[in-house]
Amino acid sequence: MKQSILSIQPTDNVWVALQDIPAGTILTINNQSVTALQAIAAKHKITARDIAKDGHIIMYGVLVGIANEDLPAGTLITTKNIRHASDPFAVKTDRKLDWTVPQTEKWKDKTFMGYHRTDGRVGTGNYWVIVPLVFCENRNVELLHDVLTKQLGYQRPHPYEKMLEELLADFKVGKSTSYQTLTETLITPTRTFENIDGIKLLTHTLGCGGTKYDARTLCGLLAGYITHPNVAGATVLSLGCQNAQISMLKEEIENRVPGFDRTVIYAEQQQVGTEKELMAQALQQTFEALAKANKQVRQPAPLSKLCIGMECGGSDGFSGISANPAVGLVADKLIALGGSVILSEFPELCGVEQELSDRCINTELASRYLQLMRDYASRAEALGSGFDSNPSAGNIRDGLITDAIKSAGAAKKGGASPVTDVLDYPGWVQNPGLALLCTPGSDIESTTAEVGAGATVVLFTTGLGTPTGNPITPVIKLSTNSKLAAKMPDIIDIDTGSIIEGTSTLEQMSDQILEMVIATASGQYRTKAQELGQDDFIPWKRGISL
Template identity: 85%
Template sequence: MKQTILSIQPADNVWVALQDIPAGTTLTIGAQTITTLQAIAAKHKVTATDIPKDGAITMYGVLVGLANEDLPAGTLITTKNIRHASGQFAVSENRKTNWTPPDVSAWRDRTFMGYHRTDGRVGTGNYWVIIPLVFCENRNVQLLHEVLTKQLGYQRQHPYENMLQGLLADFKAGKTTSTKDFTETVITPTRTFPNIDGIKLLTHTMGCGGTKDDARTLCGLLAGYITHPNVAGATVLSLGCQNAQIAMLKEEIEKRVPGFDRTVIYLEQQQAGSEKALMTMAIQQTFEGLSKANQQERKPAPLSKLCIGMECGGSDGFSGISANPAVGLVADKLIALGGSVILSEFPELCGVEQELSDRCINTTLAAKYVQLMRDYASSAEAVGSGFDSNPSAGNIRDGLITDAIKSAGAAKKGGSSPVTDVIDYPGRVQHPGLALLCTPGSDVESTTAEVGAGATVVLFTTGLGTPTGNPITPVIKLSTNSKLAARMPDIIDIDTGSIIEGSSTLEQMSDRLLELVIATASGTYKTKAQELGQDDFIPWKRGISL
């Protein structure tokens, strides 16, 4: 029989409904029995004890809220009867870094097929990127991208074109149609360069008009993409007079990979003159660069060369008990194999700061993490907001009532290993192990940042459904519940709802996930986001997003 109710930690005083529970239902966990006073929808929480006004609400063993009124046992918690609250945190001399790695003997000799770079990293793809150094060049890079993808075999005919052709035929024949069936046959053209996985466009709205720090930060992010192991080479178009200068970008590239040796083409419109002159140089030089990059082929690499970004978006009340802990087990296994993992979304680590700080391998890293969290919270408060504003309407509707409830579940994506690095945006992963990367909770901005930091695969959990992808790094989408996987099969790669239903364990699911990661990294599995061409890229303009 499917389980009805769950207590995540023995000390928690609220339980999670695993299915819809009518009012007046008697629920028992261990020696504790309650009767629901209202109907409890699946994913929502019910008080397991009497909680007085201003009393603490605990989930995942941490403070996640305070009661606005007396809450008898069996009460549905809502945004009206509880408010956000989280525990205090500080750097402690007590390091909690003793860790028993999971058994990874079955994975020790496994490999993936990747692109080996001279800096020692291994890519899961081989992409050429076209980048505007300032938003003024967006039109030119879009034109360059259109010409190259169309003529070199990267532009597929979309099935919706077939539908429109049918509608046009009916229109010309004088017929009126409200709906039109269409074939989903997609003709994939032959690529001129078979070892180039794609030509990708990184348009943005920055590069000038902001602060000099904004320009430097943008150049740092773009340098992270240009030097990324999934990138074969790059074409950069500059206007010439903007804040984000070519020299600044070159400095940021050198910081990340000294002596960087992949092809980067720099062209400046104000020096080239006419559009024709600029585009002629861009097309000729990019074609030559693609021809050279096409010579590289996939070769075996150990799993220690993988860097996985952990991300969530459109989270629900099941995220913290199905997909996120399953991803956390993958993190632990990869780290035990010598790989790297990125946990980001700092507003969604609110309430677990002490745990993560204590897991840092030394107090220097712990202090850096604590300071970044405090600075971020202060900057949000300075513009009249705060971390408590992070949960979206969809999050709240599906059981994530406070930011601390959302955060305590989100943090499960990071597993249980020690924290080996703390990185400020737009920095880069330099060490194996678990790295904390300062980003907003906004999933596209955070995914963009994780890839800029070096993630070669992203595991993205969602309970409500979000199509987020990335231009150069495959994003594997995990549904937290089976209803979502059935409703939106075109965006979900793997369904972890079987954990809620009791038909699979976290351990079994983590093994399935790691197999999918290997297939994706080897290019033998294309993620749903890749198939859809979901190439999301949004740089974080610091201080604006939660």
């Protein structure tokens, strides 16, 4: 029979409901029995013992809240009867670097088929990017992108166009049509350049009107994409008078990859003149560069060349016990093989600062991480909103009552290995191992930043469902529960709900995930986000997002 309740850590004083529990149900864990005083919905938490007013709520072995009132054993915890709280933290001289290194014998000789770059990195794709240096050029880059993708076979027919054709045809003869009858039979065009995986846009709303710091940060992020191992080359359009100048972008490119040798085409509208002249120049040069880039082909690479970004969005009360620890075990396996992993979303690491800082390989990194957390929290508070405001309405509805509860589960995506680097946005990965990257918890902004930092595959866990993708890096979506996977199969790549059902283990699921990572990295599997054309790109404007 399926287990109905779970205690995550022996020291926890709240349990997680794995299924809906009627009021009056007697729940037992390790010879301790509690009667549910209210109905407990799956994913929500119930007190395992009496907790006095102002007493600590402990989950995942850490402080996640304070009781607003006396909470008898068997009480459903809510946003009304508890409030957010987390433990204080400080840099400690003792480093906690011992960890259980997973068995990787079966993976050590595995390879993926990737694009080898002269800087030593290996891409999981070969994309051309079209980049505006300022929002004024968004129209021009969109026009350039439209012409190239349509004529070179990258613009796939959209099923909704066919649907609208059928609706119009029936409308003209006075017939009503049910959407279930509309067909989706479409012919996919043949690509001119078989080894170019796509031509992608990086439109944004920045580049001018902000501070010089904003311009430099934007150029750093764009440089991260242009130099990314998944990118064959880039076309950059500039207006000319904005803060984010071509020279600034070139400096950021050189900072990341000295002597960068992939093709970057620059065109500045105020120098060239008319739109027609600008587009003709950009079109001709881009076409010639695409033909050159098409000569590169996939070749075998060891798994140590992978860089995986760990992300979550639309999280629920199962995230921290199914999908997140499963991808955390994938992180540990990849790191044991010499690969790189990025853990971001700093507002969702609130409450686990001490654990993560203790795992930093030296006190300098620990100090850097904790200072970034303090600075971020201070900026948020200055805007009238602390980390405790991070959980969304959907998070709360599905069991993530405080930010600390959400954070303790979100941190599981990073596994248990030592932290080898701490990066401020828009920093980039330069060392193997686990890197902490300062980003907001906002799904797309954080995913955008992880890719800019070098993630060649992203593992994205979700309990509520989100279509988030990325223009140049495949985003593999993992559902925390099977109900979501059945309801939204068009966005979910892997269902980890079997962990909750008790039909698979974390070890089994992590192997399944790693197999999909290899297939995706080799171009053998297209993620659901790629199939949907979900190319989300939103730069983080510092200090605004949680």
